[in-house]
Amino acid sequence: MGRSGPGRIIALVVSVGITLAVSAILYYWFREAAFLGNDYQSTFEPASDNAEKVQSVYVLVFWLAGAVFVGVMALTLAFALMFREQEGAEAVQSHGNSRLEILWTFIPVVIVVAMAVPTFDAIVELEGDAPEGALEVEVVGHQWWFEFRYGDEGIVTATDLHIPVDRAVHLTLLSGNYQADGSFKDNDVIHSFWVPRLMGKKDIMPGHENHLWFTPSETGTFLGQCAEFCGLSHAKMRFRVIVHTQEEYDAWVAAQQTAPAAPTDEQLAAGQEAFTAAGCIGCHAVEGVSSGLVGPNLTHVGSRSAIAGGWLENTPADLESWIRKPSSVKPGSHMPDGLVDGLSQEQVDALVAYLQSLK
Numbered sequence: 001m002g003r004s005g006p007g008r009i010i011a012l013v014v015s016v017g018i019t020l021a022v023s024a025i026l027y028y029w030f031r032e033a034a035f036l037g038n039d040y041q042s043t044f045e046p047a048s049d050n051a052e053k054v055q056s057v058y059v060l061v062f063w064l065a066g067a068v069f070v071g072v073m074a075l076t077l078a079f080a081l082m083f084r085e086q087e088g089a090e091a092v093q094s095h096g097n098s099r100l101e102i103l104w105t106f107i108p109v110v111i112v113v114a115m116a117v118p119t120f121d122a123i124v125e126l127e128g129d130a131p132e133g134a135l136e137v138e139v140v141g142h143q144w145w146f147e148f149r150y151g152d153e154g155i156v157t158a159t160d161l162h163i164p165v166d167r168a169v170h171l172t173l174l175s176g177n178y179q180a181d182g183s184f185k186d187n188d189v190i191h192s193f194w195v196p197r198l199m200g201k202k203d204i205m206p207g208h209e210n211h212l213w214f215t216p217s218e219t220g221t222f223l224g225q226c227a228e229f230c231g232l233s234h235a236k237m238r239f240r241v242i243v244h245t246q247e248e249y250d251a252w253v254a255a256q257q258t259a260p261a262a263p264t265d266e267q268l269a270a271g272q273e274a275f276t277a278a279g280c281i282g283c284h285a286v287e288g289v290s291s292g293l294v295g296p297n298l299t300h301v302g303s304r305s306a307i308a309g310g311w312l313e314n315t316p317a318d319l320e321s322w323i324r325k326p327s328s329v330k331p332g333s334h335m336p337d338g339l340v341d342g343l344s345q346e347q348v349d350a351l352v353a354y355l356q357s358l359k
């Protein structure tokens with residue numbers, strides 16, 4: 001039998017203390033690490049009702065699993081110390097203890113039920129229909145950028161998803177390309193929509209419609225990312241969800257519904273000509289200028305926070321590097337290299353200025 005008296009208690013206290021200390025260090029270390037260097041792409045700071053729900057299940061499971069971990073480790077250490085080999089002590093064989101066996105069957109059942117009920121509850125709610133009056137947006141996955149189509153508002157944009165705060169948004173996830181006759185072709189690969197602070201991950205499948213909804217609870221910019229390997233530049237398939245106040249959102253919608261102004265000076269006019277000369281019109285739409293459907297709609301590209309599928313900031317220098325040699329920015333990009341090689345520097349400058357003027 002084990003040692004008796006103060007030795008046993010000291011052993012127990014020391015082992016519980018060590019286990020708690022190590023657990024606490026690991027907990028704070030992982031918690032801090034989750035916020036470092038990833039631009040707030042953290043599920044630990046939910047900013048929507050559904051992300052909050054996922055987080056609540058996660059936290060519950062974390063603490064239950066943490067309690068099991070601490071308990072098992074503490075007992076393991078304590079027993080190792082209490083029942084270690086000692087002079088004069090003899091090993092005792094024991095067999096069967098109904099009370100213990102019932103106890104260690106009952107406790108795990110309680111824990112599993114405590115995790116299962118809120119988990120199923122969350123799944124049912126998240127997979128259920130979006131609330132009435134939700135904003136409807138189609139998300140179309142492309143190699144390697146996200147397209148956002150607001151059917152009711154008649155807006156087609158890319159990379160920046162604008163939504164109002166405190167209103168549910170219902171996303172229909174598609175992979176492929178709309179055709180000139182309005183039909184949809186499933187000619188892309190599997191992607192996954194993920195905004196860690198808001199919602200996801202959910203696959204975007206060719207030939208299958210997926211759905212996702214959430215109600216953002218705070219304004220701000222939330223970074224999203226394709227979360228399913230989809231080819232060479234998968235890691236560069238990003239997007240941003242910009243959650244506005246209702247007034248800001250209404251203003252954004254109004255601006256997007258307004259056709260861009262015609263070129264107001266010589267340089268912008270030359271830029272618009274270069275847009276045609278370089279062949280951009282074959283793949284990109286600009287309202288009143290071109291109707292290409294392969295690449296992002298550029299009608300209001302100047303108003304976007306980022307370009308190249310969220311990989312580059314929307315600055316003249318970044319835009320120029322992108323159109324000069326797309327493959328150096330995003331390997332495998334469907335936009336070919338050499339499009340503007342036949343243009344003078346002046347013409348490229350004009351093209352960049354023209355695109356940036358499309359607000």
Ligand code: CUA
Pocket residue numbers: 141142144190191192226227228229230231234235237
């Ligand atoms: Cu799209 Cu990974």
